């Protein structure tokens with residue numbers, strides 16, 4: 001956000017009695033394409049006009065000598081003195097590029113200008129009044145630890161959202177995975193099949209139990225674990241499969257469930273990145289034996305840090321609750337029949353979670369709208385492969401992610417560097433876990449490795465505005481054109 005010289009505010013202001021001609025003169029002197037209308041005596045802000053508003057008035061037949069009080073003026077967006085930069089930044093839009101900042105007497109004290117150099121983050125949380133109200137309630141009522149009404153409310157709301165019978169909140173997605181594996185009694189000597197192309201937590205949770213994560217390659221169509229290869233990876237030691245719904249697109253669950261049935265294996269869905277994603281009419285997380293979610297700050301909904309386990313199995317839910325709370329018997333205080341953990345979510349975090357679930361549908365809709373705008377604008381850009389959307393799946397586009405092929409002209413890393421210079425943050429795909437120093441299995445998993453080298457995620461926050469998506473797409477197209485021209489010049493010279 002740019003600021004301007006405050007002493008110039010008066011020079012950029014006119015009264016309602018001024019004419020279109022005077023407004024145009026002020027706009028042309030001011031250099032921000034906008035004139036402010038103020039009360040001559042009190043200097044109170046009354047509205048503003050942009051050069052576009054004036055152009056439209058003239059096209060409607062108004063003369064240069066028309067008084068601007070006769071013209072239609074759009075409702076102006078204003079900020080109040082004391083608002084922070086982030087709050088003001090959110091007010092900018094496709095047509096809102098100038099925001100006057102007013103004091104208590106409605107006088108302009110400063111002007112915020114939209115800056116093309118404004119950094120677009122990949123994913124930032126969408127927090128609103130309800131989150132603040134519920135957190136305030138925790139503080140006012142003194143319920144700030146893991147006991148309190150919001151934890152059970154959050155669990156009930158989230159179970160309902162997923163279409164699962166039980167939900168148990170945990171301190172994060174990784175502890176949710178760990179507890180899910182423990183509840184299934186997975187331990188040293190067991191094997192658990194996981195995709196290699198995932199965040200490392202999927203595999204680490206397996207390692208925490210002493211079991212061995214067995215890495216399987218992904219499908220190039222969905223970017224998720226390849227069911228044919230899952231079947232081949234099953235051994236007598238295999239106890240479970242953890243499909244991951246990567247970047248918001250569901251894994252192909254039916255063949256995975258079929259393999260699990262055939263070999264008597266459990267299925268834990270890692271839906272950390274896919275709240276609300278659909279698979280053949282069901283929500284992810286509710287399809288396997290257990291589903292887990294993350295509510296880390298960049299996820300579809302957030303509690304800062306946080307996680308959830310969902311299941312239809314009451315025994316699993318009960319066991320997870322026991323393990324989450326130091327293994328303490330629910331019927332006898334300080335009596336610990338099993339080795340447990342402190343993996344609880346706090347009431348404050350759950351309060352944020354309740355507010356987030358209450359408006360998850362609008363967050364998901366915003367994500368879908370963002371994806372559709374990207375889809376339209378990136379269609380046909382040479383060398384850009386858009387994210388998967390299988391017929392049987394409802395992708396929730398946690399992160400709108402693309403692949404950069406050779407045809408684009410430069411590689412993924414160079415594109416990321418160029419976008420970074422244009423203040424557009426991107427994120428490379430996860431590095432395949434089987435290649436990480438702590439696992440380093442020596443496997444060659446061609447699809448995962450190729451996706452990891454070509455994939456990047458674009459800005460995808462639910463608050464992202466249309467003009468910001470347009471800015472990202474234009475940047476991707478401009479960079480491609482620049483590279484193409486360079487290649488052409490090199491060929492002809």
Ligand SMILES: Cc1ncc(COP(=O)(O)O)c(C=O)c1O
Pocket residue numbers: 172173174175198199201202244270272273293294295296305306307
């Ligand atoms: C696929 C996947 N699984 C598990 C996790 C772990 O969740 P958390 O960060 O809440 O521990 C993440 C989080 O980033 C994830 O992306």
